[in-house]
Amino acid sequence: MSARTPAGTQAEARKAAARERFEGLRDRICASLEALEDEVALNPAALPAGRFERKAWLREGGGGGIMGLLTEGRLFEKAGVNVSTVWGQFQPQFAKEIHGAGEDPSFWASGLSLVIHPRNPRVPPIHMNTRHIVTAKSWFGGGIDLNPIYPLEADTAWFHARLQAVCDAHGPDHYERYKAWCDEYFFNRHRGEPRGVGGIFYDHLEGDWERDFAFTQAVGEAFLEIYPALVRRHMERPWGEEERRHQLFRRGRYVEFNLLYDRGTRFGLMTGGNPEAILMSLPPLAAWP
DSSP: OOTTOOTTSHHHHHHHHHHHHHHHHHHHHHHHHHHHHHHOOOOTTOOOOOOOEEEEEEOTTSEEEEEEEEESOSSEEEEEEEEEEEEEEOOHHHHTTSTTOSSOOEEEEEEEEEEEEESSTTSOOEEEEEEEEESSSEEEEEEEEEOOSSOOHHHHHHHHHHHHHHHHTTOTTHHHHHHHHHHHHSEETTTTEESSSOEEEEEEEOSOHHHHHHHHHHHHHHHHHHHHHHHHHHTTOOOOHHHHHHHHHHHHHHHHHHHHTOHHHHHHHHTTOOHHHHGGGSOSOOOOO
């Protein structure tokens, strides 16, 4: 199936359905995070509840996206929830790296990506993305992973149990496969250490479009179940300068992964995406010893 399939066909209807779901999920996630901003009582700096600001951008060559960014909230120091839908042609050298683009470099891609950096070091940062890409092939990818500054065994076990329940509902081998893929992928090889406590990661999911789309939607829905519950466990816990220093140090490790290894960062930059939207994943402040 070519990325140039004429409008009105099943392929175009599927693209529209994926884009619509990503955009709808974005709206619900932003509302959920804003509700947490309203709810938190611990607010040493007496900051107002944060709100998302949306900024549209256009891509030269086809498509664009909307950045959703919350900064300087009382709970979230920075939260980005972005949706983009782009199309066009890969550069010849980069096309060789993309599934199904070796002979025909045309593509269409839509997806949601979010990264959350809480103000309180006791509240865990998180990353999630879901995407649909069409080249000569058509597939889904995505994942969700937790990056606590202070990992807690109980949180990690609960987080993975919830992800396993989502995976088990869609495939008996999904959890073990995608957990192992996540552990391998989100690893700072130059440091010899994982980026966080893992999660699930998958790519090139193809074969049964309806089934694969249903699983990808379930991953997005899992965020709405899992993350607010984790935030509420810790958002009123006190913290001080020592916790802040450690938080900035751990954020530095996060930056290293995203700039050195993250495939989404590379995909966005190599396809002429908006650098501001692509790099929204980086924390507002970080430190290195």
